[in-house]
Amino acid sequence: MFKEIDDLSDSLVLIVEDSALTQKVLSACLEGLCKVDAVDCAEDAIDYCLKSAPDLILMDWILGGMTGLEACKKIQAMDELNEIPIIFVTSNTNENQQELCWDAGAVDFLGKPIVARTLVNRVRTHLKYKRQTDILKQYSFFDGLTEVFNRRYFDMECKRLFRQNLRQQQCLSVIMLDIDYFKLFNDKYGHLQGDDALKDVAKIAMKMVNRPLDSVFRYGGEEFAVLLPNTSEEGALKIAQSIVNAVKGLEIPHCKSQFDVVTVSAGVAVGHYGAYDNIEDLIQKADEGLYLAKTNGRDQAYLIAKEPK
Structure with missing residues (x-):
């Protein structure tokens, strides 16, 4: 796979x-290898990465304000940024300085003055590794x-987003979806038709x-989950109801359902800043909403609101 990754023109390097x-x-x-952007201080680099994460960072050691070493440590400590590889570009290449680079979490370093061929080869290698890692993660995180995305990735992503939204004092909305009477559908139409229904609902x-x-x-079986960062009750409920309506609109025959077609029910919960102590409580609240949507007649979305503490 590594050898097959030749075109890196859409990869972004931040200097x-x-x-x-x-x-x-x-x-x-x-030039000609990848896209390049540049900032002149570590603080701007972190802000840049939070808005649009690059595939690789070339970091000077000595900067005005926060040093490159401090910035590297800070980036490595942030869940949303710590997978960005960082190469130090520095005139400090003695053994002690190299150790500090590795300890900070850098993947490589380049000495000054710059040797163009060495720079290009090092950047190409690390961009290829990054692309390969992204591809492997994509395969392992998809149903x-x-x-x-699969349940494994949901368990990771919901915790990351919960912490991120907590830091930014924003809300995180969760929608839990379940296909109504799905076991009866499988029993009547067969598992191949059931698989097609699952794919249609996912689409x-x-x-x-x-x-x-x-x-x-795909949360499990016939159940799906949706994560909506920085989305209000109104917005999350609107999206949940739009999914409910659109699934019914597919008009997939289901003679064992009271609606005669495949439908879904949805539970919605919104984690305002400070409203929940952990992501598990927020997911449980969305599950409660799903249960209420089912008991209230199915084919609907039900929001459970909780005000900030």
Whole structure:
């Protein structure tokens, strides 16, 4: 797989360097290999990464304000950023300085003055490793049948998003979806038809959830989950109801259902800043909403609201 990754033109390298001349030199060396952007201080680098994470960072050691070493440690301590590989570009290449680079979490270092061929080869290698890792994660985190994220990734992502939204004092909405009378559907129409129904519901959920940070997961069996960062009760309930309506609109025959077609029920819970102590409580609240949607007649979305403490 590593050898097959040749085109890195859409990979992004962020240069963190307070010398405009060095920025130009590094950018010129990487021209034609990948996309390049640059900032001149560590604080701006962290802000940049939080908005749009690059595939690799070239970090100067000595910067005004926060040092490159401090910035590297801070990035490595952040769940949403710690998978970005960092290469130090520095004139400090003695053994002690190298040890500090490794301890901070860097993947490599380059000495100054820059040797263009060495720079290009090192960057190409680490971009390939990053791309390979991303591909492997994609395979391991997707459900093979429905092609949405799987439960394993949900367990990781919901905790990360909960911590992130807590830090940013934002809310996180969770939708739990379940296909109504799915066992009866499988018994009547067979498991192949059941698989097709699961795929159709997953496609509908993906279509209704269209912001880049929103995500759909196969939670287990006929149940799906949706994570909506920074989404209000009104917005989350609207999305949940749109999924409910769209699934019914598919008009997949289901003679064992009171609706004569395949439908879903949805539970919605919104974790405002400070409203929940942990992500498990928020998911449980969305599950309670799903239960109430079922007991109230199915084919509907039910929101359980909870005010901040």
